Amino acid sequence: MIVDLRSDTLTRPTAGMRAAMAAAEVGDDVFGEDPTVNRLQSRVAELLGKGSALFVPTGTMANLLAFLSQSRPGDTIVLSEDAHPYNYEAGNLAAVGGLMTRTIKGSLGQITRAEVEPYIVQTPDHHYSQTRIISVENTTNRGGGNIYSIETIRALRELADANRLKLHCDGARLFNAVVESNYTAADFAKHCDSICFCFSKGLGCPVGSILAGSRDLIDEAHRFRKMLGGGMRQAGILAAAANYALDHHTERLREDHRRAREFRKALEGLPGLSFPFQTPTNIVIFEVPDLMQFIGKVGGEGVLLIPMGPKRLRAVFHIDIDDAMLAHATKACRAALAG
Ligand SMILES: Cc1ncc(COP(=O)(O)O)c(C=O)c1O
Numbered sequence: 001m002i003v004d005l006r007s008d009t010l011t012r013p014t015a016g017m018r019a020a021m022a023a024a025e026v027g028d029d030v031f032g033e034d035p036t037v038n039r040l041q042s043r044v045a046e047l048l049g050k051g052s053a054l055f056v057p058t059g060t061m062a063n064l065l066a067f068l069s070q071s072r073p074g075d076t077i078v079l080s081e082d083a084h085p086y087n088y089e090a091g092n093l094a095a096v097g098g099l100m101t102r103t104i105k106g107s108l109g110q111i112t113r114a115e116v117e118p119y120i121v122q123t124p125d126h127h128y129s130q131t132r133i134i135s136v137e138n139t140t141n142r143g144g145g146n147i148y149s150i151e152t153i154r155a156l157r158e159l160a161d162a163n164r165l166k167l168h169c170d171g172a173r174l175f176n177a178v179v180e181s182n183y184t185a186a187d188f189a190k191h192c193d194s195i196c197f198c199f200s201k202g203l204g205c206p207v208g209s210i211l212a213g214s215r216d217l218i219d220e221a222h223r224f225r226k227m228l229g230g231g232m233r234q235a236g237i238l239a240a241a242a243n244y245a246l247d248h249h250t251e252r253l254r255e256d257h258r259r260a261r262e263f264r265k266a267l268e269g270l271p272g273l274s275f276p277f278q279t280p281t282n283i284v285i286f287e288v289p290d291l292m293q294f295i296g297k298v299g300g301e302g303v304l305l306i307p308m309g310p311k312r313l314r315a316v317f318h319i320d321i322d323d324a325m326l327a328h329a330t331k332a333c334r335a336a337l338a339g
Pocket residue numbers: 057058059060061084085137139140141170172173198200209
């Protein structure tokens with residue numbers, strides 16, 4: 001049995017999703033004429049309470065478009081040192097946007113008003129790069145799938161307003177946060193100028209992310225998407241998968257969270273193994289004394305995990321992992337630690 005827990009991007013489209021894709025009504029989206037893309041974009045704009053939304057190939061592009069559309073080269077983006085755009089987006093902020101980053105240590109991959117405030121630069125002195133955007137991640141990937149509280153986001157909004165800054169949310173796993181909290185997607189989005197989420201992670205689609213914001217912001221993002229080669233033609237095939245996921249795959253994220261908790265519970269207390277963070281959603285981060293040996297042993301049993309540091313591992317639960325696979329993974333991890 002192969003139990004691939006490396007990422008929730010490994011999901012394969014279900015039969016229902018494939019049928020929806022096959023049946024999709026399509027047109028040329030670069031002409032704005034794909035009815036399925038248009039329906040998805042309107043639906044998401046409404047869901048998030050924003051003026052407009054733009055379907056894009058990846059979360060990386062959604063973040064980049066948000067940054068490009070709200071800054072000028074030479075500006076600074078403030079974000080957690082664990083943030084995805086800082087760690088894993090190939091330096092695109094610098095290479096494509098000409099942007100500087102000011103990273104904040106934070107905790108659980110999150111940043112607070114008190115942590116960010118001292119690093120804001122707003123001055124007429126032309127020596128300095130001006131702070132332009134604060135970026136948060138919800139849920140946090142390197143922070144173990146942790147969820148921002150609305151209070152923390154609201155306080156960052158107030159800080160942004162007081163300094164004429166923009167607030168962006170990388171909500172790659174926004175619906176994991178939604179189903180596990182008392183907040184709606186719009187509650188989180190309300191405080192942000194721009195917000196994106198991915199269809200290609202827990203929602204189980206093969207491709208796709210979406211960026212939402214004001215009409216003007218999305219108009220600007222649309223120009224940058226074209227510039228970066230992200231204009232897609234009969235993209236309704238992909239948007240149909242996204243629409244299907246919004247209909248069928250959000251509530252089921254709770255099952256991934258339940259399995260992540262059960263996995264953790266089964267490993268808790270084992271000698272040598274520790275958990276640096278809580279596990280509120282689908283990502284379990286844990287530490288073992290000899291990472292390569294552990295990965296090798298569980299890999300021999302078909303259980304695939306990804307390293308997140310010299311001792312740190314990540315297991316991510318998703319739609320392709322069922323209870324039998326959970327039991328197999330748990331057993332393999334326990335046996336690997338036993339010697
Ligand atoms: C928090 C977060 N943001 C952005 C992305 C980028 O998404 P993509 O791989 O679609 O570019 C990821 C991907 O894992 C992510 O975890």
